[in-house]
Amino acid sequence: MGFSDAELSILLIDNVGMQELNKIYRGVDAPTDVLSFPMMSNNEEYLFGRGQTVMLGDVAISVEMVMKHAGDTELPVEQVLDIILCHGILHLVGYDHDTFEKAKIMDAKTMELMKELGWSVNAADSLDKLCRWYQTSRWFTED
Numbered sequence: 001m002g003f004s005d006a007e008l009s010i011l012l013i014d015n016v017g018m019q020e021l022n023k024i025y026r027g028v029d030a031p032t033d034v035l036s037f038p039m040m041s042n043n044e045e046y047l048f049g050r051g052q053t054v055m056l057g058d059v060a061i062s063v064e065m066v067m068k069h070a071g072d073t074e075l076p077v078e079q080v081l082d083i084i085l086c087h088g089i090l091h092l093v094g095y096d097h098d099t100f101e102k103a104k105i106m107d108a109k110t111m112e113l114m115k116e117l118g119w120s121v122n123a124a125d126s127l128d129k130l131c132r133w134y135q136t137s138r139w140f141t142e143d
Helices: 015-026 042-047 063-073 077-092 100-116 126-133
Strands: 006-013 034-038 054-062
Touching: 006 015, 006 077, 015 034, 015 054, 015 063, 034 077, 054 063, 054 077, 063 077, 077 100
Parallel strands: 006 054
Antiparallel strands: 034 054
16 A cells, blocks of 8 residues: 555454444444544645654454454454455545445455455455445445
8 A cells, every 4th residue: 555654553352342333432332343533634635654652543443353264254253354454544644435436445445455365366266355345336236
């Protein structure tokens, strides 16, 4: 992603903690798998590549949701955790999935990051199955 001089924090919590965060910050009284809290403003983007470390923000992940997703999809827990972390990191650097077009871009970037983490992709691979399961673009219908 080109952010070699950036940091982020990762909080692994249970569903109770995630529900509390989701209620406070999004007004949704239910747990979710991942929440992102960006710290970088647009005017900090120029710091990348200039030898200064920039704090991207915080990613909170519900371990219970990761385990549930892994069980539901019969995929390795590590792979589910990685894709959810990638999703959270993408939110920290400005990606979103509030429209179908943005969701397709975010899905492609997620797949790219998963490959960079060493997960291989082919038609029979679990990553293909995982990425199809976690695609944000599937939340939309094309007109």
